[in-house]
Amino acid sequence: MILKTIAASAAFAGLLIAGAPAVLAQQKTPVLRYGHMNSPTHIVNLGGQRLKAAMEKASGGGVQIDLFPSAQLGENSAVLEQLTLGSNIITQVGPGTIAQYVPNYAVMVHPFLFKSWDEVKKVANSELVKGWEKDLVKHNIKPLCFFNFGTRDLYTRNKAVKTPADSAGLKIRVQPVAIYTELVKSMGGQPTPMPWPEVYSALSQGVIDSAEAPPNAIIDQKHFEAAKFYMKTNHILDASVVVMSLRAFNALNAEQKKTLESEANAACDWMTEESNKVYDSSVAELEKRGMTIVTDVDRTAFEKSAESIQKAFPAWSPNLVADIRKQLGR
Numbered sequence: 001m002i003l004k005t006i007a008a009s010a011a012f013a014g015l016l017i018a019g020a021p022a023v024l025a026q027q028k029t030p031v032l033r034y035g036h037m038n039s040p041t042h043i044v045n046l047g048g049q050r051l052k053a054a055m056e057k058a059s060g061g062g063v064q065i066d067l068f069p070s071a072q073l074g075e076n077s078a079v080l081e082q083l084t085l086g087s088n089i090i091t092q093v094g095p096g097t098i099a100q101y102v103p104n105y106a107v108m109v110h111p112f113l114f115k116s117w118d119e120v121k122k123v124a125n126s127e128l129v130k131g132w133e134k135d136l137v138k139h140n141i142k143p144l145c146f147f148n149f150g151t152r153d154l155y156t157r158n159k160a161v162k163t164p165a166d167s168a169g170l171k172i173r174v175q176p177v178a179i180y181t182e183l184v185k186s187m188g189g190q191p192t193p194m195p196w197p198e199v200y201s202a203l204s205q206g207v208i209d210s211a212e213a214p215p216n217a218i219i220d221q222k223h224f225e226a227a228k229f230y231m232k233t234n235h236i237l238d239a240s241v242v243v244m245s246l247r248a249f250n251a252l253n254a255e256q257k258k259t260l261e262s263e264a265n266a267a268c269d270w271m272t273e274e275s276n277k278v279y280d281s282s283v284a285e286l287e288k289r290g291m292t293i294v295t296d297v298d299r300t301a302f303e304k305s306a307e308s309i310q311k312a313f314p315a316w317s318p319n320l321v322a323d324i325r326k327q328l329g330r
Contacts, residue, residue: 029061029062029063029064030062030063030064030088030248030251030252030256031064031065031066031088032063032064032065032066032088032089032090032244032248033065033066033068033073033087033088033089033090034048034051034052034065034066034067034068034089034090034091035067035068035069035071035072035073035074035079035089035090035091036048036068036069036071036076036079036091036092037070037071037075037076037195037196037197038069038070038092038196038217038220039069039070039220039221040069040070041220042069042216042217042220043216043271043274043275043278044069044092044149044240044271045067045069046271046274047147047267047268047270047271047274048065048067048069048090048267049067050266050267050270051065051090051263051264051266051267052065052066052067054263054266054267055259055260055263058259058262058263059255059256059259062256063252063256063259063260065090070197071195071196071197073089073091075176075195076091076093076094076097076175077097077100077176079091079093080093080097080098080100080141080243083140083141083243083244083245084101084139084140084141084245085140086140086245086247086248087245087248088245088248088251089244089245089248090144090242090243090244090264091242091243091244092149092240092241092242093240093241093243094109094149094175094177094238094240094241095107095108095109095239095240095241096109096175096177096178096179096180097175097177098136098141098241098243099177099178099179101135101136101139101141102132102135102136102139103313103315103316104132104316104317104320105132106177106178106179106313106316107310107313107316107320107321107324108120108123108124108129108239109179109180109236109238109239110179110236110306110309110310110321111179111183111186111235111236111302111303111306111309112235112236112299112302112303112306113321113324113325114237114239114328116237117148117237117272117276119237119328120146120148120237120239121146122327122328123324123327123328124146124239126327128323128324128327136243137246140245140246140247141243141244141245141246142243142244142245142246142249143241143242143243144241144242144243144244144260144261144264144265144268145241145242145264145265145267145268146239146240146241146268147239147240147241147242147267147268147269147271147272147275148237148238148239148240148271148272148275148276149214149238149239149240149271149275150213150214150215150216150217150238150275150278150279151214151215151234151236151237151238151275151279152212152213152214152233152234152235152236152237152238153212153213153214153215153230153231153232153233153234153235154167154172154210154211154212154230154231154233154235155210155211155212155213155218155223155227155229155230155231155291156170156209156210156227156228156229156231157203157206157208157209157210157226157227157228157229158209158228158229159209159229160229160231160292160294161210161229161231161294161297162231162294162296162297162298163297163298163301163302164186164187164188164301164302164305165188167184167187167188167189167210168188168189169188169189169190170189170190170209170210171189171190171192171207171208171209171210172184172187172189172190172191172192172208172209172210172211172212173192173193173194173199173202173203173208173210173211173212174191174192174193174194174212175193175196176193176194176195178312178313179309179313180212181193182309182312182313183212183235183236183306183309186305186306186308186309187302187305188305189210192207192208194208196221199211199221199223200221200222200223200225200226203223203226203227204225204226210227211223211227212233212235212236214238214275214279214282215230215278215279215282215283215285215286216275216278216279216282218230218282218286219282219285219286219289224286224289224290224291225289227291228290228291228292229291229292229294230283230286230287230291230292230293230294231294231297232283232293232294232295232297233297233299233302234299235302235306242264242267242268
């Protein structure tokens, strides 16, 4: 089903996108489409609303942004593909998905690599990542900003997981992204790729045993109705990226480009602040909704199992993980 969706999206994109940059440049009011996988109430969409309002106000109505939440434009990788082909799209996407174009990006969501958002931000703003951004441009991807999507934790239908051994045999939903697949393998679980909108029914019906996500995303999708154990693994500090089509960006005038970059950064800062604020309250809300919160997780054991992950990515620059740790003073 995923492959059919991607193929259909790509075919549709091929029909409509070829002339998109020229059309955008010719429009009296350029229209950009902000599409993503999350619900209308998720911070990614609320951040999009802020970007839309600020951009349209600052540009005096010179640039219009329309919002398309809930995968209306397609699944993440399909939307990113449309963007690379020149569609007038802005989207939120994880580094693991971007890694299909620039492999090193996936390290930004390497499990247990970063200890705080300040560490993520330090690397995201480094010359190392700026070099990757130059490589992205070669694929018609214009990066706008990083933000904190949330701290990712493990949750299950009916079993507490305190060590990697407890994960053995569990069917754990993952994004169709390699580094998440390798995370679950390192824990001894069975990676089960699945689009985010399908996770609720899969948990409810026992198609999967477990998933992983930030707590506010679990609330947003009501997964607490089907999953009863929440483990504070804190395995990934999820640095997400807002990107757009370089061709669509270049179709804007100089002032519009400057304004868009500024307002996108402001929106990313706001989303980061919101994610940082809501973690504890979201976990408390999950407990209130009936989930058992497991805090005595053996993080050392999980971290040790995750050390094997980097071996699965030979396309990464040599010593990439070690170099990042050195940059962080470890």
